[in-house]
Amino acid sequence: MTSENASSVEITALGKYYNNFHALKNINLSIPAGKVTCLIGPSGSGKSTLLRCINFLEEYQEGAVEIDGQVIGLEAVGGRKMSARRLREMRRSIGMVFQQFNLWPHMTAQQNVAEALVQVQGLSKAEAARKAVAALEKVGLGDKTESFPNRLSGGQQQRVAIARAVAMEPKLMLFDEPTSALDPELVGEVLTVIKDLASEGMTMVIVTHEMGFAAHVADQVAFLEAGELVSCAPPAEIFRNPSDARIKAFLETYHARNQF
Amino acid sequence: MFSWSTIVENLPYLLQATRFTLLVSGLGMGLGLVMGMVLCVARLSPIRWISRIAALYVSFFRGVPLLVQLLLAYYFLPSIGIDIPPLWAAVCSIGLCAAAYIAEILRGALIAVPHGQAEAAAALGMHPFTIWKRILIPQALKISMPSLVNELIMLVKVSSLVSAVGIVELTRMSQSISAATFRPLEIYIAAAAIYLVINLALAGLGQALEKRLDY
Numbered sequence: 001m002t003s004e005n006a007s008s009v010e011i012t013a014l015g016k017y018y019n020n021f022h023a024l025k026n027i028n029l030s031i032p033a034g035k036v037t038c039l040i041g042p043s044g045s046g047k048s049t050l051l052r053c054i055n056f057l058e059e060y061q062e063g064a065v066e067i068d069g070q071v072i073g074l075e076a077v078g079g080r081k082m083s084a085r086r087l088r089e090m091r092r093s094i095g096m097v098f099q100q101f102n103l104w105p106h107m108t109a110q111q112n113v114a115e116a117l118v119q120v121q122g123l124s125k126a127e128a129a130r131k132a133v134a135a136l137e138k139v140g141l142g143d144k145t146e147s148f149p150n151r152l153s154g155g156q157q158q159r160v161a162i163a164r165a166v167a168m169e170p171k172l173m174l175f176d177e178p179t180s181a182l183d184p185e186l187v188g189e190v191l192t193v194i195k196d197l198a199s200e201g202m203t204m205v206i207v208t209h210e211m212g213f214a215a216h217v218a219d220q221v222a223f224l225e226a227g228e229l230v231s232c233a234p235p236a237e238i239f240r241n242p243s244d245a246r247i248k249a250f251l252e253t254y255h256a257r258n259q260f
Numbered sequence: 261m262f263s264w265s266t267i268v269e270n271l272p273y274l275l276q277a278t279r280f281t282l283l284v285s286g287l288g289m290g291l292g293l294v295m296g297m298v299l300c301v302a303r304l305s306p307i308r309w310i311s312r313i314a315a316l317y318v319s320f321f322r323g324v325p326l327l328v329q330l331l332l333a334y335y336f337l338p339s340i341g342i343d344i345p346p347l348w349a350a351v352c353s354i355g356l357c358a359a360a361y362i363a364e365i366l367r368g369a370l371i372a373v374p375h376g377q378a379e380a381a382a383a384l385g386m387h388p389f390t391i392w393k394r395i396l397i398p399q400a401l402k403i404s405m406p407s408l409v410n411e412l413i414m415l416v417k418v419s420s421l422v423s424a425v426g427i428v429e430l431t432r433m434s435q436s437i438s439a440a441t442f443r444p445l446e447i448y449i450a451a452a453a454i455y456l457v458i459n460l461a462l463a464g465l466g467q468a469l470e471k472r473l474d475y
Contacts, residue, residue, distance in 0.1 A: 055383055057379060057382065057383060084388075088385040088386070088387065089385065090385075091382070091383060091384065091385040092384070092385040094383070095383075095384075096380070096383040096384075098376055098379070098380060100374075100376050102374075102376035102377060102379065102380035103380075104377060104380070104381075104395055104399075105399065105475055106398050106399055106402070106473075106475045107475075115381075115394065116381070116384040116385070116386060119386055119387075119390045119394065120384055120385045120386055148475050150475070161380075164380075164384075165384070168384060168385075
């Protein structure tokens with residue numbers, strides 16, 4: 001896949017405040033097109049907040065997030081908020097998958113996927129339905145198209161959510177702890193789907209606590225702590241030979257937790 | 261002795277009066293639902309003064325007894341030169357008061373829809389109007405249905421208050437007939453049965469709607 005179908009993201013001097021709380025401090029991060037970037041770090045470190053700044057679900061106050069050279073959320077000049085319409089246009093090519101799936105409970109799996117195709121892309125209902133079924137087949141749910149979310153397992157729901165985002169043919173996919181709300185035995189099926197998507201050359205940013213997954217799939221791993229980007233490096237370096245004591249400490253608690 | 265014939269003889273009068281009960285509560289419901297929706301949107305408005313006015317409205321109409329509101333409308337409006345027939349004063353009072361409650365029921369239901377629902381839609385680039393129409397309102401409607409039916413049933417019952425402004429609806433008619441026949445037990449049992457039938461029908465309608473909205 002060429003970079004025409006995959007976005008690059010450039011985060012420069014990003015700062016984010018919740019009232020007086022400094023949630024993100026001077027973050028500089030390059031996310032190359034077609035690559036997988038995993039964000040790791042202790043809870044409360046700001047990794048989800050950083051991810052949510054990329055599609056401006058979270059507003060930031062300093063610096064900029066540029067997607068293919070275009071600042072999202074704010075006007076490039078003057079720093080005023082960009083028009084809602086422009087923001088919606090930019091979001092069309094950014095898919096997002098949430099920890100809590102956020103499927104719409106009053107719609108079937110197929111309707112969940114087709115909804116934005118009709119409402120945002122303006123496809124006909126028939127065309128949207130066809131695309132929705134194809135997207136669901138791709139995540140292994142071809143037999144669940146008519147099921148409502150409450151009839152699906154957590155893993156299946158998350159795969160529907162992935163299909164909903166992917167059906168829009170985004171150039172960038174954001175995953176916010178996609179397996180954290182799942183029973184352990186259901187994590188694998190979701191990670192497999194994400195891994196398959198990664199191999200297609202889509203740009204992906206994944207907030208995760210699955211270190212094994214990050215080590216295998218990521219092209220680069222960014223470690224955050226207390227709102228700061230401590231390090232961004234290839235997974236081998238972060239996991240095998242961490243330069244910073246904070247990363248070492250984090251990985252040690254992670255290993256300790258997973259021993260039995 | 262329980263006198264069935266008293267009920268049978270007076271049933272036509274009771275049914276005649278029931279028409280006013282239905283008229284006042286039906287129109288009151290319609291007005292209340294429409295006004296309630298408008299108020300709910302106003303209360304949720306990000307524009308401060310709009311939501312303030314809506315909150316003030318709710319406080320007043322929820323805080324003052326309906327009977328007092330009715331009497332106020334009945335005496336106050338003509339005194340400032342607005343001459344409306346008692347029936348319309350009654351419908352307006354009931355509708356405006358119900359609107360305050362309905363607005364809060366709808367607001368509660370909208371707040372109960374998890375934030376992530378709208379967020380997922382916004383992340384896909386959906387227009388706020390579409391998010392309301394396709395994602396939030398359908399879910400809020402289902403959540404609000406039990407309380408909404410409750411409120412509408414309550415409304416049918418409080419419609420008996422409009423007799424205070426001279427409208428002869430079911431309760432007022434029952435009072436008159438029982439005074440004339442000295443048969444209050446029979447008449448009030450008949451009136452109770454009529455109210456019950458109306459409200460069972462409403463509850464049934466609500467249940468059918470709830471089922472349709474089920475997922």
